[in-house]
Every structure is written in structure tokens, then in C-alpha cells.
Amino acid sequence: MSSTCSECGARLVNGGACREQFDAMLLLEYEVVADLAATERARGEVAHFYAVSAYILQHPEGMKYTVTALNGLRHTVADHLAGRVTLAELRPRVRRAADGPARITRRPGDAVPRWPVTAWPMTVADVVEGGTPGYCDRVAAWAESIIRTLDAVDALGER
Ligand SMILES: [Zn+2]
Known part of the structure; x- marks a missing residue:
């Protein structure tokens, strides 16, 4: 059995x-x-969204x-990281996507x-290893590293 995740490349614990x-990670977040x-609750919601x-x-x-849902998520995360949209503004968008004709998950044949x-700078393993200190900042850095990596791939024209 491989000791790294075939998708994200994270080190896997005990296979x-x-x-x-x-x-x-979600237990850690809890x-x-x-x-x-109470005044920092929004920070927790943002951390959950990023994670x-x-x-x-x-x-x-x-x-x-689906390809469409994944691209939509990518741009939503990028918009939030750049401060172009708040979580409160995103909520109706997410709900519309779930209720509307647009499907999030793939069907056979999709x-x-x-x-x-080929390699991500950060994975879920890095977030878990860091424990609770700095969790919110770490998941934000993780989300940011993903957007940066995908933008770099676009810049290379490999998509
Ligand atoms: Zn993985």
C-alpha cells in the first residue's frame, strides 16, 4: 500500500x-x-470554509x-482570499448552486x-501535524497555496 495519497501527495499515517x-483535521478544528x-466566531467559519x-x-x-463545480469552488476560494467576497455573501451563492439545476457531484460518464x-506545497497532513496552535492561519495558508499553484499552472498554459 502506498504511503502517500494518490491525489494530494500527503503522507499517510499507518497506511x-x-x-x-x-x-x-475537522476534530482539530472543533x-x-x-x-x-464569541466575537471570533466568524474566524472559525472562515477556517472551516478554507479547510x-x-x-x-x-x-x-x-x-x-464535477468539472464545473470544482472550477466554481476554485474561483470562490480565490475571491474570498482576495477579499472580493465575504462568507455571508457566498452563502446564498452556495445554496443556489445546491438547489438549482447545477449539479455538484459527478454521475457515471461525467x-x-x-x-x-504534480506536487502541492501543502496538504491536509501539514495542517493536522501543526495541531491547534495557528490552525486558522494554517488553513488559510493552505487554501492560498492551492490557488497560487493552480494560477501558476494556468500561467504555463498547461490546461
Ligand atoms: Zn489526499
Whole structure:
């Protein structure tokens, strides 16, 4: 069994699935959010958005997103990182996407999206290894590294 994730390249703990690290990350996040003051709750929501989005973006096959949904998520994350949109503004957008005719997940026969990326600078393993200190900043850095990597790939004209 491979000791790295076939999608994101993360080191796998004891040959477990990458998804186990995703679950470990959410447990970590739960601890972090529980310690946040009420006034900082928005910070926890943003961290959750970055953490889940980053994981999905690095696992287009396993998370079963369509090409359109994956590209939409990429641009949503980029918009939020750049301060062009707030989470409150995104919520109706996300809800519309879920309710509307646009499908998020693939059906048999749909194209499987794959980024032409050979190595990601950061993975879920880096987030989990860091523990609770600096969690919110770390998931933001992770999301940012993904957008930067994808933009670099575009710049090379390899898409
Ligand atoms: Zn992975």
C-alpha cells in the first residue's frame, strides 16, 4: 500500500486513507472553534470554509465534484482570499448552486476533473501535524497555496 495519497501527495499515517486526515483535521478544528471567543466566531467559519474547500480542491476524484463545480469552488476560494467576497455573501451563492439545476457531484460518464499539478506545497497532513496552535492561519495558508499553484499552472498554459 502506498504511503502517500494518490491525489494530494500527503503522507499517510499507518497506511490509512487521506480521508482519515480530513476527519482528524475537522476534530482539530472543533477544538479550535470551541476555544474561540464569541466575537471570533466568524474566524472559525472562515477556517472551516478554507479547510473543506482546500481538501475538495486537492481531491477532485475522491470528492466526486464535477468539472464545473470544482472550477466554481476554485474561483470562490480565490475571491474570498482576495477579499472580493465575504462568507455571508457566498452563502446564498452556495445554496443556489445546491438547489438549482447545477449539479455538484459527478454521475457515471461525467469527466473526472484532474489538475495538471504534480506536487502541492501543502496538504491536509501539514495542517493536522501543526495541531491547534495557528490552525486558522494554517488553513488559510493552505487554501492560498492551492490557488497560487493552480494560477501558476494556468500561467504555463498547461490546461
Ligand atoms: Zn489526499
